[in-house]
Amino acid sequence: MTDRYAVFGHPVAHSKSPFIHHAFAEQTGQDLRYEAIDPGAEGFAAAARRFFAEGGKGANVTLPFKEQALKLADEALPRAREAGAANTLIARGGRILADNTDGVGLVRDVTQHHGVPLAGAEVLLLGAGGAARGVLGPLLRERPQRLVLANRTPARAEALAEAFAALAAETGVRLEVHTWETLRLPFTVVINATSASLAGELPPLPPELFAARPFVYDMMYGAAPTPFLREAARHGARTADGLGMLVEQAAESFFLWRGVRPDAQAVYERLRAALTG
Numbered sequence: 315m316t317d318r319y320a321v322f323g324h325p326v327a328h329s330k331s332p333f334i335h336h337a338f339a340e341q342t343g344q345d346l347r348y349e350a351i352d353p354g355a356e357g358f359a360a361a362a363r364r365f366f367a368e369g370g371k372g373a374n375v376t377l378p379f380k381e382q383a384l385k386l387a388d389e390a391l392p393r394a395r396e397a398g399a400a401n402t403l404i405a406r407g408g409r410i411l412a413d414n415t416d417g418v419g420l421v422r423d424v425t426q427h428h429g430v431p432l433a434g435a436e437v438l439l440l441g442a443g444g445a446a447r448g449v450l451g452p453l454l455r456e457r458p459q460r461l462v463l464a465n466r467t468p469a470r471a472e473a474l475a476e477a478f479a480a481l482a483a484e485t486g487v488r489l490e491v492h493t494w495e496t497l498r499l500p501f502t503v504v505i506n507a508t509s510a511s512l513a514g515e516l517p518p519l520p521p522e523l524f525a526a527r528p529f530v531y532d533m534m535y536g537a538a539p540t541p542f543l544r545e546a547a548r549h550g551a552r553t554a555d556g557l558g559m560l561v562e563q564a565a566e567s568f569f570l571w572r573g574v575r576p577d578a579q580a581v582y583e584r585l586r587a588a589l590t591g
């Protein structure tokens with residue numbers, strides 16, 4: 315029997331997840347169907363419960379439902395608890411488990427696809443919203459030398475640093491919070507986890523940020539480079555968008571559901587080609 319999976323989001327029509335998971339299924343010979351469900355702004359909990367009651371085996375959850383997904387689950391696995399949000403739901407033994415694969419997706423994309431080591435790196439993470447929180451734990455576990463948080467609203471970065479202070483101490487990472495003005499350069503890795511790119515905007519940046527040519531990553535992806543990546547490239551920095559993270563977080567979800575690791579690189583290449591037309 316064909317197993318059912320879905321991504322819940324609002325909006326969700328743009329989602330690449332059905333393409334990715336059908337490609338993984340084809341690659342690994344798994345019999346599954348994966349659909350995109352938009353339950354409306356208020357309808358997530360009811361729609362997700364119905365989906366699982368009707369035999370759904372697993373789901374991805376995207377904006378704006380990731381926090382609700384964590385609350386809906388019968389059990390939150392450590393990565394989802396730490397992130398305060400879930401992007402993956404798993405049906406197991408009549409219960410719904412919540413996990414979060416965003417952070418591991420980012421780390422695999424940066425270290426494996428792009429070959430950029432995070433161990434010992436000086437990392438700047440811009441933003442303190444859901445995406446930043448979701449990746450902070452996995453980033454700290456890579457043991458960069460220092461990890462600096464900077465956010466438009468500094469109080470949110472302070473709160474995030476406080477929430478992860480124990481993990482930073484455990485992993486021996488200097489976790490600092492700075493404003494755009496007090497950032498101490500240089501960084502070897504700069505990650506944009508703000509949603510400025512979604513609005514076609516450039517977050518405020520210190521003028522010399524890209525001068526040392528760090529590896530510059532924007533979690534946002536699209537057919538064309540974001541203003542952030544264009545600015546970094548203009549200074550000769552090496553850049554990458556978040557498409558690889560999207561595919562890697564999906565590969566980890568697929569593994570959680572099916573116990574099989576797909577070839578993420580092959581699907582990334584197909585998706586990139588489709589995106590750029």
Ligand code: NDP
Pocket residue numbers: 416440441442443444445446465466467470507508509510511512515516517518533534535556557559560561563
């Ligand atoms: P949130 O709304 O939770 O947080 C937005 C963050 O961006 C806040 O820190 C906010 O600052 C900051 N921000 C927004 N506009 C600006 C601006 N003009 N200048 C500076 N800072 C700004 O969003 P998310 O954290 O959920 O998402 C962030 C990005 O990550 C999105 O672009 C999303 O598409 C991407 N993403 C990509 C994934 C992938 O797989 N590739 C997975 C998950 C997310 P403040 O606190 O001051 O409001």
